[in-house]
Amino acid sequence: MSDRKNLERVVPIGVLAEQTGVKVETIRYYEQVELLPPPERTEGNQRRYGRRHVERLAFIKHARDLGFSVDSIRTLLKLSDNPDLPCDQAHAISVAHLDEVRHKIARLRSLEKELERIAATCSGGVSACDCAIIEALADHSQCAHHQGGVAEAWR
């Protein structure tokens, strides 16, 4: 009975990976950067994870999917470990991140427009079209709005 419980709950890294959708290598990486605490090991030095690890990794995965940095997640995990701490910080992190996402969207949208404009001028015919795309890239002055560049949207 308790044997079966152990069988269900103490899993090798591959099973943890499958259960959470996080790659094996990434799990080991998370352990290395101290997001995930080191699990028990078998006599042969292989990792065996319990239910708490599964939960913690699911938390991490979800937060990463939402685009939180590993550093932010470290803080969020600390907060989640100490429920007596006020959650101001968690709120601040989320709001800051939301802000960042919105800025990124805005920049990408202006990028999109610019690219649409450029791509539309040349339909890619084989003939010598004196490529409008290349001209547009060479001549910045054609650009609709060109203060500062939008490249930060990629970082």
Added chain:
Amino acid sequence: MSDRKNLERVVPIGVLAEQTGVKVETIRYYEQVELLPPPERTEGNQRRYGRRHVERLAFIKHARDLGFSVDSIRTLLKLSDNPDLPCDQAHAISVAHLDEVRHKIARLRSLEKELERIAATCSGGVSACDCAIIEALADHSQCAHHQGGVAEAWR
């Protein structure tokens, strides 16, 4: 007269940086990865750039601002150097990139909604709010749409 022309046209790296808005270190990096051809040097081994370098770097900068990868830019530069080549490839690169941008926007928008939802549930009061943000992260099942994750939007 021709002396003055030289003074205007043959510039050190710092001036090129200023003129194009590309940092000095980045210019050297572009030379290293063979986006920008190596310029002439003074007797004391310092780089001196001409008008063609300025133009080429402006092209690169513009393309980077639009989010093209260094690799794509290499191809675009090759095309721009050989105007007799058909511009199909340039068109393909632009369209592929535009597609990528649109996907990124879509993913970020769903991220935005999710984050709004999560952040709204907790206003960050100091009192023991049993933080809804942290709960939401821990419990993936609350998530509105959770196939696949949206993290790729960050790459």
Added chain:
DNA sequence: TCTTGAACCTCTAGTCGCTTCAGCTTGTAT
């Protein structure tokens, strides 16, 4: 019990597009 082979282990290096640093040398203005 033995053998296979998938799964695991560690460690290192590579990815992208820069940025930063250390420790020099050169150019220019006074």
Added chain:
DNA sequence: ATACAAGCTGAAGCGACTAGAGGTTCAAGA
């Protein structure tokens, strides 16, 4: 002549993994 800004090289660091080499362990079938 001197000071000091600007330039030089080469290597390492960033974030968040990913990939590979080269070895070990585990579990299942014969």
